[in-house]
Amino acid sequence: MKKLLIGNEAVARGLYEGGINVVSSYPGTPSTEITEFLSKYDDIHSEWAPNEKVAMEVAFGASLAGARSACAMKHVGLNVAADPLFTLSYTGVTGGIVICVADDPAMHSSQNEQDSRHYAIASKIPMVEPSDSQESYSFSKAAFELSERFDTPVILRMCTRVAHSQSIVDIGERADIPIKEYVKNGAKYIMMPGNAKLRHPVVEKRTEELAKYAENCPFNKIEMGGTDIGIITSGTCYQYVKEVFGDTVSVLKLGMINPLPEKLIKEFASKVTRLIVIEELDSIIETHCRSLGIEAEGKSLFSPIGEYSQETVADVILGKKNETVNINTKIPGRPPMMCAGCPHRGIYYSLAKNKITVLGDIGCYTLGAVPPLSAIDSTLCMGASVSGLHGFNIADGGKHKTACVIGDSTFIHSGVTGLINIAYNATNSTVVILDNSITGMTGHQQNPTTGYNIKGEPASKVSLEDLCHSVGIKRVRVVDPYNIAECDTAIKEETAIDEPSVIISRRPCILLKNVKTHSPVTVDPDKCRGCRKCMSLGCPAISFKNKKAVIDHVLCVGCDVCKQLCSFGAIESEERK
Amino acid sequence: MMKTTSIMIVGVGGQGTLLASKLLGKLLLGEGYDVKVSEVHGMSQRGGSVVTYVRYGDKVYSPVITEGEADFIVSFEKLEAARYVSCLKKDGKIIANNQEIDPMPVIVGNAEYPSGVLEEMRSLGIHVDELDALSLAEKAGSAKAVNIVLMGRLAKYLNIEKEKWHKAIENTVPEKFKELNLKAFDLGYNY
Numbered sequence: 001m002k003k004l005l006i007g008n009e010a011v012a013r014g015l016y017e018g019g020i021n022v023v024s025s026y027p028g029t030p031s032t033e034i035t036e037f038l039s040k041y042d043d044i045h046s047e048w049a050p051n052e053k054v055a056m057e058v059a060f061g062a063s064l065a066g067a068r069s070a071c072a073m074k075h076v077g078l079n080v081a082a083d084p085l086f087t088l089s090y091t092g093v094t095g096g097i098v099i100c101v102a103d104d105p106a107m108h109s110s111q112n113e114q115d116s117r118h119y120a121i122a123s124k125i126p127m128v129e130p131s132d133s134q135e136s137y138s139f140s141k142a143a144f145e146l147s148e149r150f151d152t153p154v155i156l157r158m159c160t161r162v163a164h165s166q167s168i169v170d171i172g173e174r175a176d177i178p179i180k181e182y183v184k185n186g187a188k189y190i191m192m193p194g195n196a197k198l199r200h201p202v203v204e205k206r207t208e209e210l211a212k213y214a215e216n217c218p219f220n221k222i223e224m225g226g227t228d229i230g231i232i233t234s235g236t237c238y239q240y241v242k243e244v245f246g247d248t249v250s251v252l253k254l255g256m257i258n259p260l261p262e263k264l265i266k267e268f269a270s271k272v273t274r275l276i277v278i279e280e281l282d283s284i285i286e287t288h289c290r291s292l293g294i295e296a297e298g299k300s301l302f303s304p305i306g307e308y309s310q311e312t313v314a315d316v317i318l319g320k321k322n323e324t325v326n327i328n329t330k331i332p333g334r335p336p337m338m339c340a341g342c343p344h345r346g347i348y349y350s351l352a353k354n355k356i357t358v359l360g361d362i363g364c365y366t367l368g369a370v371p372p373l374s375a376i377d378s379t380l381c382m383g384a385s386v387s388g389l390h391g392f393n394i395a396d397g398g399k400h401k402t403a404c405v406i407g408d409s410t411f412i413h414s415g416v417t418g419l420i421n422i423a424y425n426a427t428n429s430t431v432v433i434l435d436n437s438i439t440g441m442t443g444h445q446q447n448p449t450t451g452y453n454i455k456g457e458p459a460s461k462v463s464l465e466d467l468c469h470s471v472g473i474k475r476v477r478v479v480d481p482y483n484i485a486e487c488d489t490a491i492k493e494e495t496a497i498d499e500p501s502v503i504i505s506r507r508p509c510i511l512l513k514n515v516k517t518h519s520p521v522t523v524d525p526d527k528c529r530g531c532r533k534c535m536s537l538g539c540p541a542i543s544f545k546n547k548k549a550v551i552d553h554v555l556c557v558g559c560d561v562c563k564q565l566c567s568f569g570a571i572e573s574e575e576r577k
Numbered sequence: 578m579m580k581t582t583s584i585m586i587v588g589v590g591g592q593g594t595l596l597a598s599k600l601l602g603k604l605l606l607g608e609g610y611d612v613k614v615s616e617v618h619g620m621s622q623r624g625g626s627v628v629t630y631v632r633y634g635d636k637v638y639s640p641v642i643t644e645g646e647a648d649f650i651v652s653f654e655k656l657e658a659a660r661y662v663s664c665l666k667k668d669g670k671i672i673a674n675n676q677e678i679d680p681m682p683v684i685v686g687n688a689e690y691p692s693g694v695l696e697e698m699r700s701l702g703i704h705v706d707e708l709d710a711l712s713l714a715e716k717a718g719s720a721k722a723v724n725i726v727l728m729g730r731l732a733k734y735l736n737i738e739k740e741k742w743h744k745a746i747e748n749t750v751p752e753k754f755k756e757l758n759l760k761a762f763d764l765g766y767n768y
Contacts, residue, residue: 311643322645336625
């Protein structure tokens with residue numbers, strides 16, 4: 001049956017048909033939908049794990065018990081899961097394991113654009129990379145067999161363009177793969193030095209065998225056309241090459257990108273006059289060609305930064321550009337921003353007003369960094385706000401008033417370890433947990449603090465208050481971020497006090513379906529003096545027309561935060577029950 | 578062999594561009610075309626500028642549309658039409674909702690909302706089909722139907738019968754919004 005699927009849904013379908021039994025993941029753009037779509041199948045176990053390391057270890061355990069399993073994460077999530085990854089290479093698998101990792105060239109929704117292929121090379125794990133949804137489906141399905149045949153996890157590498165583009169997939173039926181019997185095998189699975197020393201040679205031998213397999217595997221293909229130019233490429237770049245050149249050049253399309261073939265590349269190179277490697281981000285394939293003594297052009301032509309497109313390929317190789325029409329009017333940018341009624345806005349206003357140095361974290365709330373709030377001083381990675389704050393406070397010696405902000409899901413992911421450190425190594429640090437009862441940025445996934453599991457069923461719920469108390473924080477208070485005075489008092493008191501503290505800023509994300517909104521507030525133009533104080537909130541519902549504030553009645557949800565700021569009582573809300 | 582047709586759907590996060598592209602994709606698949614629909618999820622959805630690419634033909638390779646390639650730009654907001662105009666083909670057409678949504682630099686007073694962008698594009702010889710999709714959507718019963726009004730307008734230019742659009746809408750939107758959306762489509766189509 002033919003269906004139009006995004007790459008991530010195609011991966012889910014492929015894994016499902018391939019006989020997956022268990023999937024455990026942490027959400028991260030552009031990988032999230034793989035697990036969301038898998039959760040729709042009731043005959044397999046799916047879950048959101050607290051972080052990627054946990055997710056990969058769950059997949060490991062399920063494989064050990066004989067089931068086919070998978071985990072999915074974004075590129076930076078693989079950093080978190082790198083610890084199990086490298087040794088999983090040594091243990092190999094019982095049930096097949098597919099590790100799905102989605103890179104984000106151009107950083108549409110990421111803090112860096114690292115190239116995950118380095119991980120495949122470093123951990124000596126085979127990696128396959130699809131170029132559209134049909135391949136996302138078929139490669140995922142085949143990855144389980146590859147995993148079990150070579151006794152290794154397999155990494156499936158996606159990128160934003162493949163993960164989030166819909167194209168046609170011809171889907172099939174789920175394979176009936178029985179869960180294997182568990183047999184204790186310490187030599188393979190207990191990675192203490194004596195055993196691991198014996199497993200490393202197995203890994204090296206496996207890599208040799210995989211390299212042989214790569215020469216003739218169904219993932220790689222040569223498409224001969226004109227021989228003046230030969231292009232070696234993989235993933236989404238293949239589509240750009242075909243768009244520009246059709247059959248006028250020859251193409252070696254690599255679907256298996258670790259290990260890379262030798263003979264196949266040499267054979268291809270010998271048939272063409274000019275050899276060009278087109279790969280986004282780093283020069284993995286090009287470097288491999290050079291190691292084989294083959295002269296290939298690559299990064300001397302193409303940038304290691306950002307995404308490519310047919311435009312890039314046509315421009316770089318043919319010097320060809322399309323005719324365009326341009327206008328002279330300068331168009332102001334439209335960066336993303338916090339929604340009208342976002343519960344993060346009130347607490348950020350308070351932090352900015354009190355001139356707090358704020359270490360930030362990863363989530364929607366990173367948007368508190370942009371003007372006019374400009375309330376964040378740093379963003380590094382998941383959890384770094386809490387541990388970074390501790391380090392900052394030690395070095396700063398109290399010269400600045402400081403705090404950190406971290407979301408509920410991010411706090412569970414890797415913030416709590418930093419908080420344990422704050423309590424244990426005793427700094428006067430104030431941690432603000434922005435508890436909006438959901439994993440927001442990635443599109444509303446449940447997490448251990450929400451009380452629901454991936455299927456929306458009631459689940460055990462972490463009490464943030466109890467958790468903070470139990471790691472040794474005595475001062476834990478909860479504020480409503482819609483109440484500016486309450487936020488102000490809490491921030492003033494907790495940053496002044498000489499002991500570690502936690503402020504939980506609690507209100508659910510305004511986009512959640514069960515959140516009740518109020519009728520919009522209005523501005524009385526006779527009372528408005530045009531002081532722009534309400535504009536300092538950066539609320540998309542408030543604009544300034546004819547020297548007065550105006551509130552958009554479609555966007556406004558009646559959170560009343562702006563009303564609390566107005567010194568002239570110009571903002572009015574309807575009587576509420 | 579049929580050439581690939583490229584349609585860009587641009588707007589502001591939250592305006593319903595994703596549903597429009599879903600509808601279009603489903604319709605084109607049903608027509609037997611090779612189809613690719615590409616969009617970016619995540620951070621840009623939070624009130625930022627959003628763009629979706631829809632391409633169809635006998636064989637479609639790239640999922641994205643770059644400079645000078647779009648046959649149509651369907652713009653949900655006036656500024657966004659102007660932002661992506663360089664992607665338009667020389668004889669391409671713009672369908673523009675004349676709704677204005679202030680971007681953050683305008684809200685905070687660092688920039689003015691530019692006036693006359695549609696006029697400027699027309700003066701350069703671009704075919705700009707302007708409509709007040711918000712009013713038409715409200716007339717149909719909900720401000721949220723702006724996306725379907727604009728799809729109705731786009732349908733005027735594509736060679737697919739109206740009945741097939743109707744069927745695709747019925748298969749895409751929830752039952753209780755069917756009538757509203759069919760009305761919104763017709764208002765855009767007949768505008």
